[in-house]
Amino acid sequence: MSRSDLTRLTMAAARDGLARKDFTAVELAEAHVAAMEAARQLNAFVTETPELAVDRARAADARLAKGEGGAMEGLPIAMKDLFCTEGVRTTASSHILENFIPPYESTVSANLKKAGAVMLGKTSLDEFAMGSSNMTSHFGPVENPWKRKSDPKAKLVPGGSSGGSAAAVAARLALGATGTDTGGSIRQPASFCGIVGIKPTYGRCSRWGIIAFASSLDQAGPMARTVRDVSIMLGAMAGHDPKDSTSAPVAVPNFEAALTGDIRGLKVGVPKEYRPDGLSSEVETLWNDGIAMLKDAGATPVEISLPHTKYALPTYYIVAPAECSSNLARYDGVRYGLRVEGKTLDEMYAKTRAAGFGKEVRRRILVGTYVLSAGYYDAYYAKAQKVRRLIADDFAKAFQSVDVILTPTAPSAAFAIGETDDNPVTMWLNDVFTIPTSLAGLPGLSLPTGLSTDGLPLGLQLIGRPFDEETVLKVAEVMEKAAGFTAVP
Amino acid sequence: MAYVIQGETGDWELVIGLEVHAQVISKSKLFSGASTLFGGEPNTQVSLVDAAMPGMLPVINEYCIEQAVRTGLGLKAAINLTSVFARKNYFYADLPQGYQISQYEHPIVGEGEVILDMPDGSTRTVGIERLHLEQDAGKSLHDQHPTKSFIDLNRSGVALMEIVSKPDMRSPEEAAAYVTKLRSILRYLGTCDGNMAEGSMRCDANVSVRKSGEPYRTRAEIKNVNSIRFLQQAIEYEARRQIDLYEEGGQVVQETRLFDSNKGETRSMRSKEHAHDYRYFPDPDLLPLVLTQGFVDHIKAGLPELPDEKKDRFMRDYGLSPYDAGVLVAEQANADFFEAVAKGRDPKLACNWVMGDFAAAMNRLGRSIDNPPVSAADLGGLIDLIADNTISGRIAKEVFELMVETGKGPAAIVEEKGLRQVTDTGAIESSIDAVLAANGDKVAEYRSGKDKLFGFFVGQVMKATGGKANPALVNEILKKKLG
Numbered sequence: 001m002s003r004s005d006l007t008r009l010t011m012a013a014a015r016d017g018l019a020r021k022d023f024t025a026v027e028l029a030e031a032h033v034a035a036m037e038a039a040r041q042l043n044a045f046v047t048e049t050p051e052l053a054v055d056r057a058r059a060a061d062a063r064l065a066k067g068e069g070g071a072m073e074g075l076p077i078a079m080k081d082l083f084c085t086e087g088v089r090t091t092a093s094s095h096i097l098e099n100f101i102p103p104y105e106s107t108v109s110a111n112l113k114k115a116g117a118v119m120l121g122k123t124s125l126d127e128f129a130m131g132s133s134n135m136t137s138h139f140g141p142v143e144n145p146w147k148r149k150s151d152p153k154a155k156l157v158p159g160g161s162s163g164g165s166a167a168a169v170a171a172r173l174a175l176g177a178t179g180t181d182t183g184g185s186i187r188q189p190a191s192f193c194g195i196v197g198i199k200p201t202y203g204r205c206s207r208w209g210i211i212a213f214a215s216s217l218d219q220a221g222p223m224a225r226t227v228r229d230v231s232i233m234l235g236a237m238a239g240h241d242p243k244d245s246t247s248a249p250v251a252v253p254n255f256e257a258a259l260t261g262d263i264r265g266l267k268v269g270v271p272k273e274y275r276p277d278g279l280s281s282e283v284e285t286l287w288n289d290g291i292a293m294l295k296d297a298g299a300t301p302v303e304i305s306l307p308h309t310k311y312a313l314p315t316y317y318i319v320a321p322a323e324c325s326s327n328l329a330r331y332d333g334v335r336y337g338l339r340v341e342g343k344t345l346d347e348m349y350a351k352t353r354a355a356g357f358g359k360e361v362r363r364r365i366l367v368g369t370y371v372l373s374a375g376y377y378d379a380y381y382a383k384a385q386k387v388r389r390l391i392a393d394d395f396a397k398a399f400q401s402v403d404v405i406l407t408p409t410a411p412s413a414a415f416a417i418g419e420t421d422d423n424p425v426t427m428w429l430n431d432v433f434t435i436p437t438s439l440a441g442l443p444g445l446s447l448p449t450g451l452s453t454d455g456l457p458l459g460l461q462l463i464g465r466p467f468d469e470e471t472v473l474k475v476a477e478v479m480e481k482a483a484g485f486t487a488v489p
Numbered sequence: 490m491a492y493v494i495q496g497e498t499g500d501w502e503l504v505i506g507l508e509v510h511a512q513v514i515s516k517s518k519l520f521s522g523a524s525t526l527f528g529g530e531p532n533t534q535v536s537l538v539d540a541a542m543p544g545m546l547p548v549i550n551e552y553c554i555e556q557a558v559r560t561g562l563g564l565k566a567a568i569n570l571t572s573v574f575a576r577k578n579y580f581y582a583d584l585p586q587g588y589q590i591s592q593y594e595h596p597i598v599g600e601g602e603v604i605l606d607m608p609d610g611s612t613r614t615v616g617i618e619r620l621h622l623e624q625d626a627g628k629s630l631h632d633q634h635p636t637k638s639f640i641d642l643n644r645s646g647v648a649l650m651e652i653v654s655k656p657d658m659r660s661p662e663e664a665a666a667y668v669t670k671l672r673s674i675l676r677y678l679g680t681c682d683g684n685m686a687e688g689s690m691r692c693d694a695n696v697s698v699r700k701s702g703e704p705y706r707t708r709a710e711i712k713n714v715n716s717i718r719f720l721q722q723a724i725e726y727e728a729r730r731q732i733d734l735y736e737e738g739g740q741v742v743q744e745t746r747l748f749d750s751n752k753g754e755t756r757s758m759r760s761k762e763h764a765h766d767y768r769y770f771p772d773p774d775l776l777p778l779v780l781t782q783g784f785v786d787h788i789k790a791g792l793p794e795l796p797d798e799k800k801d802r803f804m805r806d807y808g809l810s811p812y813d814a815g816v817l818v819a820e821q822a823n824a825d826f827f828e829a830v831a832k833g834r835d836p837k838l839a840c841n842w843v844m845g846d847f848a849a850a851m852n853r854l855g856r857s858i859d860n861p862p863v864s865a866a867d868l869g870g871l872i873d874l875i876a877d878n879t880i881s882g883r884i885a886k887e888v889f890e891l892m893v894e895t896g897k898g899p900a901a902i903v904e905e906k907g908l909r910q911v912t913d914t915g916a917i918e919s920s921i922d923a924v925l926a927a928n929g930d931k932v933a934e935y936r937s938g939k940d941k942l943f944g945f946f947v948g949q950v951m952k953a954t955g956g957k958a959n960p961a962l963v964n965e966i967l968k969k970k971l972g
Contacts, residue, residue, distance in 0.1 A: 084544045209544040215773035244546050329587020330541040372768035
């Protein structure tokens with residue numbers, strides 16, 4: 001097989017090929033290392049680890065030869081640079097951690113390593129996972145491998161914050177990649193880059209060793225090119241971790257086994273509140289097509305109401321910055337990371353944090369500090385927590401009558417770098433369809449089901465009950481087949 | 490008697506509330522597995538969590554929870570089955586996370602009480618407002634380098650219990666008695682070693698003054714008080730300062746003041762440029778802490794006998810005075826020692842010896858109850874020799890000092906030194922006869938009404954017998970002979 005053939009495989013096919021000894025893990029890793037190096041103009045990686053990848057692939061070959069391979073033995077993946085990786089620089093795409101090398105491995109990346117996955121490098125993200133375009137990275141924007149038919153020269157954003165991971169998977173630089181999702185950071189870039197990404201239920205994957213943005217929302221998940229591939233990868237990532245008190249003590253099912261192809265009799269909720277004025281007609285059409293696909297497969301679409309949806313975005317932009325303002329206090333220049341000296345301790349803090357954090361991160365720290373302040377706490381943070389409960393209740397009520405919910409993932413296709421206005425709220429609106437799921441802690445998956453008129457991928461989102469990723473994946477796989485999305489960048 | 494301070498405008502009353510930070514006895518920290526041992530080399534007992542490395546998460550140490558519940562039960566307090574850890578946000582170099590994980594709105598322990606044993610034997614009840622768990626910060630070392638501060642994170646993350654009293658104390662003595670009693674209870678429970686010198690128990694005092702019958706006035710918080718003596722000094726100074734201020738027409742401002750033990754005064758920590766807004770919010774890394782009643786009941790069933798119960802028992806079973814019982818139970822080891830001595834013996838005699846000559850010898854020699862100058866068995870043996878009239882109480886004091894000096898048992902010393910008391914009436918009679926014969930003039934004086942001379946005759950007889958004559962017999966026979 002040629003190198004480019006190897007990079008076009010799905011994870012499942014690569015797994016089977018390795019098992020059949022059609023090729024070795026080292027060949028697979030080298031093909032991806034070559035692709036990674038050839039695609040540097042995308043700026044998807046902050047740190048490449050080619051030697052490490054080949055070493056691990058060699059070890060994988062040895063294990064495969066002995067018949068001891070794990071669930072992802074020898075499969076090359078990219079790691080979002082928010083997962084701490086032992087001995088490998090971990091930056092969160094921030095200047096403040098530009099030279100930080102953790103002496104420990106995050107639970108999720110350790111789980112993947114244990115399953116045999118081969119890490120190719122660390123992918124770029126919006127700084128500290130705060131953004132929807134990957135433009136806030138200290139290491140420069142990541143480029144989406146997809147091009148507009150009308151304007152092939154325009155550099156498009158891959159979405160964010162897991163933009164480097166999405167671009168790497170879409171550009172065939174990795175078979176899959178890890179992402180993290182706080183308000184849509186897996187699903188929106190998956191939609192922008194035409195791949196599949198799932199944010200599992202909050203608590204499904206351990207947060208230990210993942211650089212925190214908003215603790216009550218952050219959740220790791222896989223990004224890959226097929227539903228089967230994210231099922232394989234999610235199984236390897238997930239699991240209860242006593243080191244994370246919010247990790248759920250629930251068993252990890254065989255997600256791949258859930259892909260039965262049979263969704264007859266399932267009820268699919270279609271929330272009426274997800275059709276805001278000004279929703280682009282192509283997104284609306286995509287959504288209607290999706291509903292039709294599920295109907296054809298024997299499921300029943302049901303219109304549902306999630307009445308508090310309109311409060312989700314403001315609620316999120318109180319809760320997430322509040323937690324971030326506290327979570328990022330540890331980057332103070334005292335123990336690790338960037339330090340800019342000052343005459344006093346306070347001056348050192350101010351200079352270090354002013355130099356170390358980018359504009360969007362500073363903005364959110366300020367917003368978060370404000371909403372937690374004396375006199376504002378009740379009006380903002382306490383109220384937001386109450387609204388969050390109402391939003392979760394909306395979903396709980398809906399799931400009494402439906403098995404899964406179908407919505408668009410993002411309001412539009414990928415936009416061009418520098419195309420948006422300077423108003424941060426415009427950028428925040430990208431996550432309007434994904435944020436409610438995050439606030440409710442529910443699993444949400446985005447899969448590509450069509451192209452925009454300008455030739456860009458568009459995704460639909462499937463939302464499930466807590467810890468029922470299996471139904472989400474099962475329905476997604478049926479849609480994947482029905483949509484027959486075969487376009488490549 | 491109520492404690493009042495006389496001012497120029499009349500009598501003033503003190504209002505004192507205390508916040509005690511007690512370090513929980515546990516092997517590892519509140520949210521990490523690092524050791525809590527005191528005195529390690531700097532930064533050798535620091536986990537990734539304690540150093541707030543990126544992506545690290547706290548996990549509650551169940552043993553610390555158990556200790557807090559145990560303490561709550563010991564303070565007769567309500568245990569909250571649901572409590573919440575919150576973040577207290579502020580920047581400081583020895584606070585790695587940039588926030589302290591504490592409990593704010595929902596502490597683990599609610600209202601309770603501490604009964605104070607006052608020096609006059611009376612008691613007073615002080616209410617407990619709450620007890621919550623929190624992390625300790627690290628330590629800033631400012632004296633290691635001319636221009637830099639060093640940070641030691643060994644203490645970072647160690648579990649503390651903040652025990653907040655109600656403003657129920659009215660004198661420095663009550664404040665001292667409160668801290669003493671609280672410390673005693675914590676030590677009985679084994680939840681805090683109460684070592685103020687090592688900082689495992691620290692105390693902040695909220696002090697205000699008022700005229701009798703007034704509502705509370707503005708209080709000042711005094712920090713950095715690291716002994717009970719300093720606590721009393723600090724309160725006295727602060728009360729006087731506030732009274733002077735009011736009487737000069739000034740106002741007390743609510744502020745934090747530091748006690749300077751060298752100068753014996755409190756001074757304002759200077760209202761900092763940044764007034765602290767701690768931005769408390771529930772820690773999203775930790776779920777609410779939910780306890781079962783069974784967990785609490787199990788701990789309750791294992792509680793030791795606490796000072797108040799022990800004191801009641803000592804008064805009831807041994808007939809001790811409230812004061813004596815209170816002193817004996819303050820330290821569990823002292824109480825145990827006393828009980829070992831008192832077992833099967835006259836408890837009042839045992840109490841007098843333990844609190845008298847024994848305590849004096851211990852203080853004089855700088856010994857502790859764990860390493861006593863005389864064992865409980867030997868002290869008991871000495872009391873037995875008094876009880877069976879082998880020696881007199883006076884000779885016993887002599888024997889006791891020899892026991893301390895030589896480490897020998899009381900019986901051996903009595904034999905060796907021939908200190909057995911003389912109870913042979915014939916021998917005593919002849920000694921008395923000799924004394925009376927030698928002091929004919931005094932006998933005449935006595936008989937003519939100078940009763941006081943009786944003691945002189947007793948003394949002479951004791952002297953003649955080398956102190957060994959049984960004093961009761963000497964008295965009896967002398968009285969008969971002198972008619």
